[in-house]
Amino acid sequence: MQLSVWHEVNSSQEYAEGKGRVLRVSGQHALARVGEQDTRCELRGKLKAGRRAATSPVVAGDWVQVSDAGDGKMVVEAVLPRTSRIARAASGRRPIEQILAANIDRFIVVVAIREPALSTGFIDRALAMAISGGIAPLVCINKVDLDPDESASKVCQLYRDLGYEVIPASVKTGEGMDELDRVLHSGVCALVGPSGVGKSSILNRLQPGLKLATQELMRQHDRGRHTTTAVQLHPLQGGGFVVDTPGLKQLQLCGVTAREVIECFPEFVAATPSGCHFRDCTHLHEPGCRIRDAVEDGRITSSRYEGYGRIMAELQGEQ
Ligand SMILES: Nc1nc2c(ncn2[C@@H]2O[C@H](COP(=O)(O)OP(=O)(O)O)[C@@H](O)[C@H]2O)c(=O)[nH]1
Ligand SMILES: [Mg+2]
Ligand SMILES: [Zn+2]
Known part of the structure; x- marks a missing residue:
């Protein structure tokens, strides 16, 4: 090391x-x-x-x-x-909090524009996980080389407009790698994303010495061996550590409050300066909800409102 x-x-x-x-x-x-x-x-x-x-x-x-x-x-x-944490709900009859890592400075949400198909719902939940854990998030959209119709730039713009830093990237072409490299050396970063989006490939490209197992290598060599399993801090040459989390397909949130969820949807507040009819409106079904009006007339992107609804439903199921 x-x-x-x-x-x-x-x-x-x-x-x-x-x-x-x-x-x-x-x-x-x-x-x-x-x-x-x-x-x-x-x-x-x-x-x-x-x-x-x-x-x-x-x-x-x-x-x-x-x-x-x-x-x-x-x-x-x-x-x-601990100053920050990455936590999810462990499966079981009653969800209990499972802390995967602590004292992380940057939470890098990694998704791919294709293969696997991009889900903005995943990004929204990951942002909630970062914010509730006290970690500054950043979104990396990888595999932009597979994006002939440039749908990546739309997704980038959506999250940039919300105030998040977004890095379009490709391990294949090298796009975004310098930017990611700078972020990685700014402290302890964790890469969180579904499996197959290229987390291990990104880290191997930036620091070949890490030699992390990627899906490609697995297909070629050791079939049946797991890729990233335990959560681990890898020291980086030139400073900092990085955490390559195992593919988290389902980000089960745990202990996130409704207020933290709303923090992840700044456009909701911006679109309704005078609030809804009911002060404690959950924006799910109440009459006089200005957020739902804003979704109807296109001021709030409907995929974001759906993502919000799914997170809220999940948190209500937890209680
Ligand atoms: N086309 C393309 N393929 C990529 C890119 N990054 C990774 N891959 C491929 O995606 C697959 C999954 O990568 P891997 O790093 O194992 O993903 P992880 O599960 O998120 O760690 C591998 O076959 C990689 O070669 C990229 O930027 N473009
Ligand atoms: Mg991996
Ligand atoms: Zn409302």
Whole structure:
């Protein structure tokens, strides 16, 4: 693994304080970067996951306090407070929150313009997940080389008009790669998207040393082996870390409030400056709803309103 500049600057003090950053967790162990070393640490008893817990008490990205338990054995003593999180609802009879990663600076929503077909619903849910987790989102639309009728530029414009940063990209032609490279080095970034959109391919192109398994390689070589499975922080040459999340086909939101959902739809507020007839209008079925008027007369894109409806229905089902 390569050392990063960021790491060299900060590592000696962290090492002195016994502070480490968790790169990945497997079972009752964590691989943490402490100072300049990647160290396998055991989890202190109280930090071990119960059999039915959805989330390990320690997740990738966590800052942890480690100590030497003798014989060179390192132990994670405590998890420092998290500043942000990527969380989803774990499947089960009652949805429970599962934290996939913590302390992430940028949430890069990755979709493809084709193969698999683009779903703005996915983008909308991913934005809600980022915002509710306290992470600044960005949208990357990959595979624009497969876009003969330039439908990508429409989608780009839709989200840019809403105030989000959008990067059209192609691993094939190299479009957008410099921009993505800059973003990646600005802190700890996570790539979140359905499988097959090109997340691992993007990272391999920007940093060949990562050698992440892509679907193409799988088809050629090791059939049956899974691609990205556990969530893991990969150190980047030149600073920062990146997280390549496993393909999240269904982004099951968990614990997102109605207010956070509305934050993801700024055009709703802009289109109805004086609000709806009912002050606590959910914009789903109430009479006198100005949002639905705005959808009718085209001031709000209908795909966005449908995305809103699906998220709200899901959150109501959760209660
Ligand atoms: N045409 C085209 N294909 C791409 C592009 N990026 C990735 N792919 C292909 O899409 C497939 C899935 O890529 P992969 O990186 O495994 O996707 P992931 O599941 O999101 O990590 C592979 O066959 C890649 O070669 C792109 O920009 N254009
Ligand atoms: Mg992948
Ligand atoms: Zn309304």
